[in-house]
Amino acid sequence: xxxxxxxxxxxxxxxxxxxxxxxxxxxxxxxxxxxxxxxxxxxxxxxxxxxxxxxxxxxxxxxxxxxxxxxxxxxxxxxxxxxxxxxxxxxxxxxxxxxxxxxxxxxxxxxxxxxxxxxxxxxxxxxxxxxxxxxxxxxxxxxxxxxxxxxxxxxxxxxxxxxxxxxxxxxxxxxxxxxxxxxxxxxxxxxxxxxxxxxxxxxxxxxxxxxxxxxxxxxxxxxxxxxxxxxxxxxxxxxxxxxxxxxxxxxxxxxxxxxxxxxxxxxxxxxxxxxxxxxxxxxxxxxxxxxxxxxxxxxxxxxxxx
Amino acid sequence: xxxxxxxxxxxxxxxxxxxxxxxxxxxxxxxxxxxxxxxxxxxxxxxxxxxxxxxxxxxxxxxxxxxxxxxxxxxxxxxxxxxxxxxxxxxxxxxxxxxxxxxxxxx
Numbered sequence: 089x090x091x092x093x094x095x096x097x098x099x100x101x102x103x104x105x106x107x108x109x110x111x112x113x114x115x116x117x118x119x120x121x122x123x124x125x126x127x128x129x130x131x132x133x134x135x136x137x138x139x140x141x142x143x144x145x146x147x148x149x150x151x152x153x154x155x156x157x158x159x160x161x162x163x164x165x166x167x168x169x170x171x172x173x174x175x176x177x178x179x180x181x182x183x184x185x186x187x188x189x190x191x192x193x194x195x196x197x198x199x200x201x202x203x204x205x206x207x208x209x210x211x212x213x214x215x216x217x218x219x220x221x222x223x224x225x226x227x228x229x230x231x232x233x234x235x236x237x238x239x240x241x242x243x244x245x246x247x248x249x250x251x252x253x254x255x256x257x258x259x260x261x262x263x264x265x266x267x268x269x270x271x272x273x274x275x276x277x278x279x280x281x282x283x284x285x286x287x288x289x290x291x292x293x294x295x296x297x298x299x300x301x302x303x304x305x306x307x308x309x310x311x312x313x314x315x316x317x318x319x320x321x322x323x324x325x326x327x328x329x330x331x332x333x334x335x336x337x338x339x340x341x342x343x344x345x346x347x348x349x350x351x352x353x354x355x356x357x358x359x360x361x362x363x364x365x366x367x368x369x370x371x372x373x374x375x376x377x378x379x380x381x382x383x384x385x386x387x388x389x390x391x392x393x394x
Numbered sequence: 395x396x397x398x399x400x401x402x403x404x405x406x407x408x409x410x411x412x413x414x415x416x417x418x419x420x421x422x423x424x425x426x427x428x429x430x431x432x433x434x435x436x437x438x439x440x441x442x443x444x445x446x447x448x449x450x451x452x453x454x455x456x457x458x459x460x461x462x463x464x465x466x467x468x469x470x471x472x473x474x475x476x477x478x479x480x481x482x483x484x485x486x487x488x489x490x491x492x493x494x495x496x497x498x499x500x501x
Contacts, residue, residue, distance in 0.1 A: 137483050141486070150395030155401070159405055164412075168408060171446065176405075177395070185404050190411060190415065193412050193415045194438050199416075200418065214420075218417050219413055219416060274497055276490065277450075278468055284446040284447045285447055285489070288443045288473075290480075291443055295440070300438070302444070304441030306444075307445070317452050317453060324449075325445075328438075328441045329434075332433075
């Protein structure tokens with residue numbers, strides 16, 4: 089905590105000093121915004137559509153657009169918000185919700201690890217940059233090269249902000265449209281199932297080590313049969329964790345080669361989807377991010393052993 | 395919709411835990427990440443997605459009136475379409491519409 093504050097303060101002083109000495113460069117500012125906007129376009133498409141899906145689902149459970157907006161402003165995590173719809177409508181306990189959030193979002197730890205250095209000098213922007221580090225934003229900000237006239241820190245900031253605006257906009261559109269259009273919504277819940285099936289397929293194809301995926305399915309099915317529909321989730325999570333440690337040797341040896349792919353497939357396959365047209369660099373960026381992370385990983389392990 | 399106060403608390407917990415996970419590396423992992431955390435971060439995404447798929451399908455019943463046929467068909471359609479086209483939005487949209495048609499018109 090202290091360290092964080094110190095860094096922020098130091099950076100703030102630095103940027104104030106910079107502002108005093110260098111004249112305002114509006115050309116750079118404009119091209120930064122423009123470049124951030126262009127980079128964000130593929131995310132815009134994905135976020136507006138998936139945000140709309142989230143809004144429709146939430147509205148269908150009796151929560152109006154204000155709830156959708158509140159969640160997209162404060163949570164801002166795609167697949168977790170789909171899960172949250174279910175937690176809300178099912179009246180989950182706070183403990184169950186917290187555990188579910190940890191499991192669904194644990195991959196975000198690695199985005200943070202990858203961005204530690206790049207975000208270290210971002211000053212007042214830093215808390216927001218960290219808060220808004222979603223899968224899609226991560227895939228863009230870990231890009232190594234920026235044009236010369238683009239201010240790196242402002243680029244990160246506007247990109248993150250634009251992405252969140254798309255997500256909020258999509259979820260409000262969905263909630264409002266869902267309420268305005270009266271249609272037979274029976275079965276619309278399947279959108280969430282479909283999202284997770286798609287990500288599951290995407291992940292499956294990205295690795296040769298299928299044991300973790302199989303464990304996830306098998307343990308949950310067994311727990312669902314043993315514990316019933318309302319209380320199988322926590323046993324499943326415990327079971328999955330236990331199985332991961334039980335099969336650690338096996339999983340480790342098999343997954344070593346595919347480690348670099350995992351973050352790419354981590355979740356929200358729709359960022360890959362955004363790769364269709366103006367976005368051919370997504371995979372490279374993920375790989376870049378993973379390499380950087382692997383280096384850090386080595387250092388970290390080295391540090392541990394000392 | 396359930397009790398608004400409990401809803402707000404749930405949203406606060408989810409938002410808080412999500413933010414905590416995002417901030418954690420910046421707060422504590424300056425000097426090195428525990429190997430256990432690294433390992434879990436590598437393997438959990440796969441297992442969790444499997445868990446979430448099952449979680450979504452928790453209410454189906456083989457012995458129920460539709461024998462879980464709409465769910466099985468729609469999951470298969472979504473997965474196959476995605477394997478074929480690799481277009482996430484198309485797969486989700488088609489799978490959902492297909493399922494809605496099945497439960498509203500066919501079964």
